[in-house]
Amino acid sequence: MRQLVGRLRSGLSQLFSLPEGYEVALGNGGATLFWDLASLCLIERRSQHLAFGEFSAKFAQVVQSAPHLAAPEVIESAPGTCPQPHPDEDVDAYCLTHNETSTGVQCKVLRIGFPGQLVLVDGTSAAGGLPLEAGSVDAYYFSPQKCFAADGGIWVALLSPAAVERSARIGSTSRWIPSSLDLNLALQNSRLDQTYNTPAVATLFLFVQQLEWILDQGGLSWAAARCRQSASIVYGWADRAAYATPFVQDPDQRSPVVATIDLSPEVPAPEISKVLRRNGIVDIDGYRKLGRNQLRIGLFPAVDPEDATRLTQALDWVAERVGVTNHV
Numbered sequence: 207m208r209q210l211v212g213r214l215r216s217g218l219s220q221l222f223s224l225p226e227g228y229e230v231a232l233g234n235g236g237a238t239l240f241w242d243l244a245s246l247c248l249i250e251r252r253s254q255h256l257a258f259g260e261f262s263a264k265f266a267q268v269v270q271s272a273p274h275l276a277a278p279e280v281i282e283s284a285p286g287t288c289p290q291p292h293p294d295e296d297v298d299a300y301c302l303t304h305n306e307t308s309t310g311v312q313c314k315v316l317r318i319g320f321p322g323q324l325v326l327v328d329g330t331s332a333a334g335g336l337p338l339e340a341g342s343v344d345a346y347y348f349s350p351q352k353c354f355a356a357d358g359g360i361w362v363a364l365l366s367p368a369a370v371e372r373s374a375r376i377g378s379t380s381r382w383i384p385s386s387l388d389l390n391l392a393l394q395n396s397r398l399d400q401t402y403n404t405p406a407v408a409t410l411f412l413f414v415q416q417l418e419w420i421l422d423q424g425g426l427s428w429a430a431a432r433c434r435q436s437a438s439i440v441y442g443w444a445d446r447a448a449y450a451t452p453f454v455q456d457p458d459q460r461s462p463v464v465a466t467i468d469l470s471p472e473v474p475a476p477e478i479s480k481v482l483r484r485n486g487i488v489d490i491d492g493y494r495k496l497g498r499n500q501l502r503i504g505l506f507p508a509v510d511p512e513d514a515t516r517l518t519q520a521l522d523w524v525a526e527r528v529g530v531t532n533h534v
C-alpha cells in the first residue's frame with residue numbers, strides 16, 4: 207500500500223512538474239468530498255466561484271450552505287461558455303473548474319487575485335489531459351476515474367505552500383473539522399505515503415498503472431497532445447457533418463477531453479446511442495440535465511485517437527439510417 211501511494215505521489219510530482227514546496231495529498235472520497243473539505247480547511251471566510259455547469263455549481267452550493275462561511279460570490283455563465291473570475295479584496299479563495307465535464311468547456315487556469323488569496327481548481331476531468339502550470343494554483347484537486355482511467359473513490363490534491371499554511375492556520379482555530387474532512391490529517395498521512403483511513407487499493411493500483419504509462423509515453427505534454435488529436439478528429443467531423451455541430455461556440459473553450467456535439471432533430475441522440483450500445487460502443491450520452499439532443503464523448507488519454515475516427519464513422523453510418531427513417 208505504502209509503495210503504491212509513494213509511486214503515486216512521486217509520479218504526480220513528476221507529471222505536473224511541481225514547483226519547489228508543492229505537495230501531493232490524497233484521501234478517500236473523490237472530488238465531491240474535497241469540496242466539503244475545502245469549505246472547512248481552505249476557505250477562511252468567503253470565496254468566489256465560477257458556476258457554468260453541474261460540477262462547478264455544486265461546489266458553489268456546498269459553500270452556500272456552509273453555516274460557518276459568508277455567502278460566496280458566484281459568477282455564472284450559460285452552459286457551453288466559461289465565465290471570467292475577477293479580483294476581489296473581499297474573498298480569500300477563488301474556486302475555478304479547469305474542465306466542466308457536464309458541458310464540455312475548458313477554462314484557462316491563471317493566477318488571479320491578491321497576495322494571501324488562494325486559487326482552488328477542480329481539475330477532476332482535466333488532470334492528466336490538459337496542460338497545467340501548477341505554480342499558478344494553490345490547490346489542484348481531482349479524482350482518478352477520468353483522465354487516469356482508474357476507478358473512483360479517491361481525491362488527490364496538489365497543494366502550494368500557501369494552501370498548506372492556510373489549512374494549518376484554520377486547523378488551529380476553534381472551527382470544528384471532522385477527521386475524515388481534515389486536510390491537515392490527510393497531509394500528515396500522505397507525507398508518510400499513507401492515507402488516514404483504508405483506501406480502495408484496486409483504485410490506487412489502476413491509478414498508478416495509468417500514471418506511469420503516461421509518464422513512459424512522454425508525460426503531460428504527450429497526453430495533452432493525444433487528447434488534442436482525438437478532439438480535432440471529433441470536432442472536425444462535427445464541423446463537416448450536416449447533422450452535427452459542436453455545442454461550445456468558442457473553439458478555444460472546446461474541451462479536448464470531453465466533446466459535446468449537438469445533433470439535428472431528425473437524428474435523435476438517444477436512438478443513435480442505443481444502436482451504438484447494442485454494437486459495443488458505449489457511454490456517449492449527453493448530460494441529461496442539459497436537456498439537449500447531444501452526444502458527450504470522452505477523449506481521455508486512454509482513448510486511442512484511431513478509436514475517435516472509428517466512432518465518427520460509426521456515427522455517420524447509423525445517423526444516415528436513423529435520419530432517413532425519421533424523415534419518412
Ligand SMILES: *Cc1c(COP(=O)(O)O)cnc(C)c1O
Pocket residue numbers: 235236237238239261262303305306307328329330331349352358359
Ligand atoms: C466527475 C467530476 C467531479 C466529481 O467527482 P467524484 O469523484 O464523483 O466526486 C467533480 N468535478 C468534475 C469537474 C468532475 O468531472
